[in-house]
Amino acid sequence: MRQRTQTAYAFLTPYLLIFLAxxxxxxxxxFxxxxxxxxSANWTFNPRMTWGRLLVDPAFANALQNTLVILVIQVPIxxxxxxxxxxxxxxxxxKVRGLFRFAFFAPVVVGEVAYAAMFRLLFNEFGIINKMLAGIGLTTIPWLSDPNAAMAVIIIALTWRWAGYNAIIILAGLQSIPEDVYEAATLDGVSKVRQFFFMTLPLLKPVILLCVVLSVIGTMQLFSEPFLITxxxxPGQxxxxxxxxxxxxxxxxxxFxxxxAVAYTIAALAIAISLLNLWLGRERE
Amino acid sequence: MAGVTLSKVVKRFGSYEIIHGASLEVADGEFVVFVGPSGCGKSTLLRMIAGLESVTEGDVSIGGRVVNDVEPAERGVAMVFQSYALYPHMTVEQNLSFGLRMTGHDKADIARRVERTAGILRIAELLKRKPRQLSGGQRQRVAIGRAIMREPQLFLFDEPLSNLDAELRVQMRVELARLHKELGVTMIYVTHDQTEAMTLADRIVVLRDGTIEQVGRPLDLYNDPDNQFVAGFVGSPKMNFIPALVVEGDGRGVTVELAGQERTTRLTQPLAGPAPEPGSRVVVGVRPEHFGDAGKGDADLLVNVDIVEHLGGTSFIYASTAGDYGLVIQRDADGVADAAEITVSIRKSYLFDENGKRLR
Incomplete structure (x- = not known):
């Protein structure tokens, strides 16, 4: 038995070393x-230059605000x-459920750079989105040079990429609700719309909370889209x-x-917002 | 309250026919049990009455009104599911009142019904609990309670006791019988358990492969089955079936020779109808309790005793014969000797033709 344990650890050691390093x-x-x-040339202990600076740095405040705006608008949508x-x-x-499921999930497996390049082309000043807007008689929008429009592009891109992924998780939750519960409600005379709001949504709450927490963590770390698309x-910051x-x-x-300090702040905020979500969505007895 | 009429009801899923033209009259206030092996279509038939499955052909009427195209909620029925189908995120009280609240019922009326239902089913102390905090029996009560809340003209039960343990099943069976008496409402009950059918039903409907085999009062089915399937399905332990050959027959009766016997064993039965041709194959059905002491019946059988089950008052002898069939023989406990071979006599038997149809 001891011998076997040692063998197992021997095989695990390379990974553990890398994990450690x-x-x-x-x-x-x-930390x-x-x-x-x-x-400075010699790194000295001076938290005022790091943690202290977070409180007064307008660039950090701007980045925090942008992140929270995306979080508050994009995640719920x-x-x-x-x-x-x-x-x-x-x-x-x-019909052809499998095809739809694949289609909605597909954006997740598309390479980030490829998808970002596509969005840059779509929302380019002479891109197809503006062509379509002009085609139906609307004014074109300088998507990538207007601050608000650029934010909208980021939100649209994120939603396109991740909505299907979350839908698949929620679908798994939906399929775990037994059919006969709905049949009982149908016999009780409860309309489909009311079944959705009074049964499906409450029963999906744990799964939706999971999606919210995963999305909050993802949004707090958001990097690729603003780096690549905008x-x-x-424009500017x-x-x-x-x-x-x-x-x-x-x-x-x-x-460094x-x-x-910024990295730890991101992690702390992600944990805090996730805990807040879990607390708000807790089961009340 | 209302009776139910099925006339030539057919159900097809795609090209696959599940119910082949079932016709049935259920009287107002009657307790009717659909019984049959799994896959016989009994649940499908029930779900068609509830409106959870569409009717492919024929008519389903409730209270004299054809309801083929009537929404389930408008049919005045309530259904209890095998899995209980309680709303897991709601308390017992909310489970009971959900349907009425959603359809805009008067609050005072809902409260009155909750109180009455909780009283009938003795679940008043459970009202604030959620389904997962309840035992199987309690959940079943709540499911029945939810049905009572609707004050329906027709109760439908889809194998409601299948998920309960044996003791609880007996207890709930008694409660259901009491409930039927108390409410006096028409009830249709689906089960594969013939004991439930025998004990609860005013009338039993035996189904096989989407066809109604026989409809009748429990003891009528037991004593006078129309065919071998019904004879085998109703009664526990099952009726014994002994293959036989017709030796001779005339207008008054038929004599058959039982297969698998070392000595030539013949049995003569009176028949009202025409007798089958000599040489044709038939089946002799004997209920376990219709074996008697040697020499005191229509035919004596020599059998090898394999196992004896002593249940106290009675004993069941599991016996084998020289043929490839076994027999279950019921005797009084004190009538069973410790012997490897015994001779029993057939006191009462049923004859079935090759296709399983009863020969009377």
């Missing part, structure tokens, strides 16, 4: 770094859309998110101490 150590080290002034999609996918009237958080701000501080300015 590239996961655990950076996490610990960055220490977050207290150091890394802008996407989850609502995902719930509707899941309900439609679950409908017995739907060209590093442009209009779509700079916390993830992008962290990248700029760490790998453009090489201010400040970047570490």
């Amino acid at each position: 590239f996961w655990i150590w950076p996490i610990i080290n960055s 220490w770094l977050s207290f150091l002034n890394t802008r 996407m989850i609502a859309l995902a719930t509707v999609l899941a309900t439609l996918l679950n409908s017995p009237a739907l 060209n590093r958080g442009g 209009a779509t700079e998110t916390l993830g992008l701000f962290l990248y700029r501080q760490g790998f453009n300015a090489f201010n 101490g400040y970047a570490s």
